[in-house]
């Protein structure tokens with residue numbers, strides 16, 4: 001028989017199912033039914049992921065149907081069988097909640113077996129071979145791995161989260177359910193604020209337990225944004241950062257890359273072990289600096305370190321943020337100092353600060369602002385079907401200036 005999980009407080013029902021299937025059947029701890037599949041998997045602890053969840057309607061009709069409905073939507077690989085004596089009364093609502101079958105409480109063993117067999121057959125037919133949600137990771141191509149794009153800088157406050165959130169929202173809008181944004185600023189991450197999300201679960205919950213073992217379970221722990229973007233939010237407190245191990249993080253990113261077309265990673269300032277683990281999997285690196293001397297010098301050092309570590313990144317995108325004509329620096333100054341081309345210059349813009357404070361990124365409602373236009377250009381570098389001309393080619397990067405250049409404080413050209 002298959003893995004079956006019983007959600008019931010009634011011992012007689014457990015005995016009946018055990019006898020019918022000839023196997024020990026795990027049951028959820030007594031108490032109210034879990035409100036979501038994620039809660040159910042948490043209660044399951046280290047147990048196997050079930051193929052069938054049997055919910056006893058006597059534990060609460062509304063809660064039973066609500067859980068069935070969420071399992072139906074979020075976990076297509078799991079069948080739900082309802083145990084109830086109100087078959088006629090509940091038939092329609094149970095059907096709407098995606099319940100495979102209803103079994104009366106006093107059913108004979110062969111009736112139970114038949115219901116379980118039917119449930120599993122139907123579920124196997126409808127579940128996709130992989131556990132993807134239909135996002136096309138490049139069907140027809142050799143690799144089914146999504147594109148990993150990391151946003152880094154040695155300093156805080158330069159716009160990493162702003163850029164990561166806008167890029168992720170822009171990509172999600174161009175291809176719904178294609179994109180996941182990961183908050184890897186494990187101590188002070190604020191992706192959830194930038195997107196006005198109140199997550200039920202954070203990265204701490206998905207690097208361990210059932211979510212770490214099964215991609216379908218993982219998806220039930222992720223947070224959904226109105227734009228169709230999926231988000232792995234940062235821990236609730238800085239102390240929890242230690243609960244995210246580097247190898248567990250690598251495993252999480254690999255799973256996300258197998259499930260989503262784009263994995264956008266927002267990082268903490270500095271090259272932490274977690275950031276380096278993310279960089280190991282990164283296809284496109286977005287390096288951000290503010291348009292000021294400390295920021296640009298910091299970026300130069302980061303580029304040097306990455307090169308020394310053998311992380312040159314052919315697909316590198318240098319973004320200068322907070323550009324304004326009064327900074328005393330020009331794009332050419334920045335390029336001379338960092339020894340490579342700048343791909344995108346983002347203006348200082350009030351609308352940006354307001355949008356982040358409101359939790360609605362500019363790319364979500366396309367507010368008319370010079371920053372929105374520039375961010376659109378960044379999205380178009382990666383979007384499957386650019387809405388406009390793509391930005392300048394990445395080949396602009398390279399050692400145009402060669403060697404190390406001192407930062408010149410120039411006029412505002």
Ligand SMILES: Nc1ncnc2c1ncn2[C@@H]1O[C@H](COP(=O)(O)OP(=O)(O)O)[C@@H](O)[C@H]1O
Nearest residue numbers: 156157158159160161162347348349352353356
């Ligand atoms: N181009 C910009 N113009 C004005 N404010 C900006 C701009 N980019 C970012 N900000 C604001 O600067 C602050 C820091 O940005 P954030 O993206 O959180 O930086 P980081 O993630 O690098 O620490 C935020 O309040 C954000 O709204």
Ligand SMILES: [Mg+2]
Nearest residue numbers: 160161185190
């Ligand atoms: Mg940040």
